[in-house]
Amino acid sequence: MPATLKHLLGIKGLSEESIQQIFETADNFKQLLNSPVKKTPSLRDFTVANLFFENSTRTRVSFELAEKRLGADIVNFSSSTSSVKKGETLIDTVNNILSMKVDMLVMRHPAPGACMFLARHVNAQIVNAGDGTHEHPTQALLDAYSIREKLGSVYGKKVVIVGDILHSRVALSNIFCLQKLGADVMVCGPKTLIPRHIADLGVKVEHNLHNALQWCDVANMLRIQLERQDIKYFPSLREYSMQFGLTQSMLNKLDKEIVIMHPGPINRGVEISSEVADGNNSIILQQVENGVAVRMAVLYLLAQHQLEQSKS
Amino acid sequence: MEAKILINHRQTELIIRRFVLQLIEHHGNLENCAIIGLQPRGVELSRNLFRKLNELKPGHAARYGELDNTFFRDDIRRGEIHMPRPSKIDFSTESLNIILVDDVLFTGRSIRAGIDALINFGRPARVELMVLVDRRYNRELPISADYSGVVVDSRSTGEHVKVEWNTNQNQTWLLPNKEK
Structure with a gap:
């Protein structure tokens, strides 16, 4: 208790x-x-x-x-x-x-x-x-709480965490929290930003954003933590954004509606476009x-x- | 001293019926009235009361809600751990006559917390208190019931009251003080 x-x-x-x-x-x-x-x-x-x-x-x-x-x-x-x-x-x-x-x-x-x-x-x-x-335990709790509020339950839901998993405390806490509540978790990002042994935690690993979105019920978009990166993990933000930035056209290609989350602060135009961040599927402000x-x-x-x- | 039944099932039914008639006498069709049960134990009485009101006065205008006072208690972090229960009030209490319902009135402290919690939902015109058992001479705050089922004086004996709600077997016990 x-x-x-x-x-x-x-x-x-x-x-x-x-x-x-x-x-x-x-x-x-x-x-x-x-x-x-x-x-x-x-x-x-x-x-x-x-x-x-x-x-x-x-x-x-x-x-x-x-x-x-x-x-x-x-x-x-x-x-x-x-x-x-x-x-x-x-x-x-x-x-x-x-x-x-x-x-x-x-x-x-x-x-x-x-x-x-x-x-x-x-x-x-x-x-x-x-x-x-x-x-970052309280962030994970409020993320899972927001999923529970939006979808009724966390149990059995498929959640993908996209972005800089390597430097993200939100990702690790979210993985623990979502798994304890019975969700299926996937991480998605460039190979350099996914910790090598993360699959040992029981999460799926995907490097193609479209495949990850097609699989999930909820996408939690993380920011690139440039302040924690001491070396270059990818060629440029522009290239990262083209491969892993979430846009409305990507959502339109899916045959279902998914919930979009972001723990903030948002770098608009990098990991998520403004249209998606402010769109109907986004629960970013509800998370806050x-x-x-x-x-x-x-x-x-x-x-x-x-x-x-x-x-x- | 042995446990004894203070109010049996039949008497509980009669008290609830009396409460309904008293409410109709005081508030007519219960326009601008809301019956609000106090969590956790007052809601059994309030649900039974509202059911009986629907039966005896179909078409009445009373609203119904349930209220949790946990976050307003004055004994948080001073005794047992209090876990909150849901409040269900889907209307503003602004300018309404509120009939606050609880099972037992003892020190008056949980009613005080209940009134504070209630005011979060608006400024009521008036708050009345309805209890199944009024344990008189035990008050620690200036609070009294407007409607009471039975009044008991257990201060000298240290007996306490336990209300059991079971379908067709509602009964209220007067139990001996465990320490004696």
């Missing part, structure tokens, strides 16, 4: 039951968010610090809104304006913040495993908001909307663990 979870470090360690419970809680929060008064006092005596050591728009705003709507006190921390620039270590920075009576940390960090490392060394609950190329409800559910359920612990 998620209420007994102390941290949310990744999807890998989460049970299907926990994921379903997060979804059911999120259903209630979504209903609340659509009512005229969007706040609850559930976490009114709780303090959350948002530690962002890497840039973020959606995730940060989404977590901040979720925390505010649960009535928590929040502290925002950005590495670019902090003493991290002066050489302070991660543990020291975090322990200093925790000494100001912070209950939970939401952290994004460029190093894979940073959240797991912190969970072992500091006494606070940690929510992973993206750690390097490792995991669902992000707040799913994050409220995660924070609400984790916050209940602290009580359990303090009782014992």
